[in-house]
Amino acid sequence: MSLRGKIQAGVIALASASLVAFLGTWEGQGQNVVYADKLARGLPTVCLGITRHTSPFPVVVGDYWSAARCDQVEQLVIQKGQLQLADCITNQQVGQNTFDALSSHSHNVGVPSTCASRAVGLINAGxxxxxxxxxxxAADGKTPVWAFVTNAQGKKEFVRGLHARRLAEADLCREGL
Structure with a gap:
């Protein structure tokens, strides 16, 4: 059964409670006022990492989003991203925790980047x-990946918090293997 088939059969849940809680840890639980995300070069962000790139509504710094609106848009954004992600995961052995970890990663860096990642390539290869x-x-097991931002001078800077998130995603991904 394909990953999409597992989703349709209810074996894999979209926007699982554990994924939403996990995102809350990393995306700012209770961020109801739109803020300029410093790590994303000032990109207006609200709720659990919703931006103009993912929201069907305008995301304007200073605007207030109710908890109900956050919940509604988060569900929409997370599920849409997960359905896109499911299309690039060909390994039928992927379970909920691995899918949730990849979903968190793609929620943070974008589905195309996650799908093109070495991680998904290895997972698809079994x-x-x-x-x-x-x-x-990285492949050397010593160099952090997906934990850098480009500063105003165009140089990559290591962000300890991003690496902590990547480590937590890796741990979640391995749970139950």
Whole structure:
């Protein structure tokens, strides 16, 4: 059964409670006022990482979003991203935790980037544990990945918080393997 088939059969949940809680840890639980995300070069962000790139509504710094609106748009955004992500995961052995970890990653860096990642390549090749490791580490096992931002001078800077998120995603990805 394909990953899409598992979703349709209810074996894999979209916007699972554990994923939403996990995103809350990393995306700012209770951010009802739109803010300029410093790590995203001032990109207006609200709720659990909703931006103009993902929201069907305008996201304007200073605007207030009710908890109900956040919940509604978060569900929409998370599920839409997960359905796109499911199309690039060909390994039928992927379980909920691995899917949730990849969903968190793609929620943060974008579905196209996650789908093109070494992590998804390894997972699709049947090397799930190695793919989980690749969410946080380069092939050498020592160099952090997906934990850098480009500063105003155009230089990449390591962000400890992003690496902590990548490590947590890798741990979640491996749970239950």
């Amino acid at each position: 090397r799930i544990a190695d793919g989980c490791q690749a969410l946080a580490w």
